[in-house]
Amino acid sequence: MGEMLKVKNLHVSVEGRKVLEDINFSLEYGEIAVLFGPNGAGKTTFIMTLMGFPKYKIEKGKIIFKGVDITYMDISERAKLGMGISFQRPPVVRGVSLRKLLKIVSNGKNTEDEILKYAEKLNLTNHLDRDVNDGFSGGEVKRAELLQLLMQKPELVFIDEPESGVDLENIVLIGEITNHLLGRDQRVKDVKRSAIVITHTGYILDYINADRGYILFNGKLMCRGNPRDILSEIKKNGYRRCATCQ
Numbered sequence: 001m002g003e004m005l006k007v008k009n010l011h012v013s014v015e016g017r018k019v020l021e022d023i024n025f026s027l028e029y030g031e032i033a034v035l036f037g038p039n040g041a042g043k044t045t046f047i048m049t050l051m052g053f054p055k056y057k058i059e060k061g062k063i064i065f066k067g068v069d070i071t072y073m074d075i076s077e078r079a080k081l082g083m084g085i086s087f088q089r090p091p092v093v094r095g096v097s098l099r100k101l102l103k104i105v106s107n108g109k110n111t112e113d114e115i116l117k118y119a120e121k122l123n124l125t126n127h128l129d130r131d132v133n134d135g136f137s138g139g140e141v142k143r144a145e146l147l148q149l150l151m152q153k154p155e156l157v158f159i160d161e162p163e164s165g166v167d168l169e170n171i172v173l174i175g176e177i178t179n180h181l182l183g184r185d186q187r188v189k190d191v192k193r194s195a196i197v198i199t200h201t202g203y204i205l206d207y208i209n210a211d212r213g214y215i216l217f218n219g220k221l222m223c224r225g226n227p228r229d230i231l232s233e234i235k236k237n238g239y240r241r242c243a244t245c246q
Contacts, residue, residue, distance in 0.1 A: 010061035084154030139170030175207025
């Protein structure tokens with residue numbers, strides 16, 4: 001169906017420190033890309049920049065989403081265009097219940113019954129009237145993030161380390177729901193949702209059939225290829241070869 005996302009010569013700094021340099025990247029409709037890399041390489045910076053968080057300053061380059069230049073759009077405009085994000089460490093939001101937040105992000109797309117159906121699937125029925133993430137376990141926080149994305153129904157999803165801080169039981173549920181969110185449990189011709197998934201462990205690859213993998217190293221994208229092959233190489237040799245290639 002062509003390109004949904006195009007990133008051209010992107011340079012990004014955070015609080016005056018250069019983090020990303022000359023990033024060129026594209027993502028097709030219905031495509032899932034997986035991003036690997038050591039801590040501090042710029043993976044989270046990349047997706048936060050794509051989502052439009054103001055802390056991440058674009059020094060140079062362009063971001064094109066569905067043919068629209070969104071380089072300097074704010075977060076709300078990008079969300080309305082069809083972008084959504086699941087944070088690695090989402091904040092506690094006191095004074096706002098999970099149910100209320102779900103209705104806000106849903107923007108009339110889902111009925112109360114649909115909210116309850118997915119909350120039940122994610123074992124979050126008893127959390128709906130609690131403040132967002134307040135006192136939630138690591139697995140509950142991750143499941144609440146997925147529930148918000150299911151209600152928002154974005155066309156492009158950024159998922160930052162879905163396995164982080166999650167036990168094995170939760171990984172299974174999170175993996176299955178992530179697969180559903182991305183449309184990979186449906187017929188291929190019906191799949192349109194695209195995603196960039198950041199992973200350290202690679203566990204999520206047991207549940208989603210990702211299309212491409214990349215390594216982000218020292219602020220640069222490298223080693224594009226089959227995500228499972230890349231993960232296997234990382235397990236054997238770490239990121240040492242990236243330094244050699246660079």
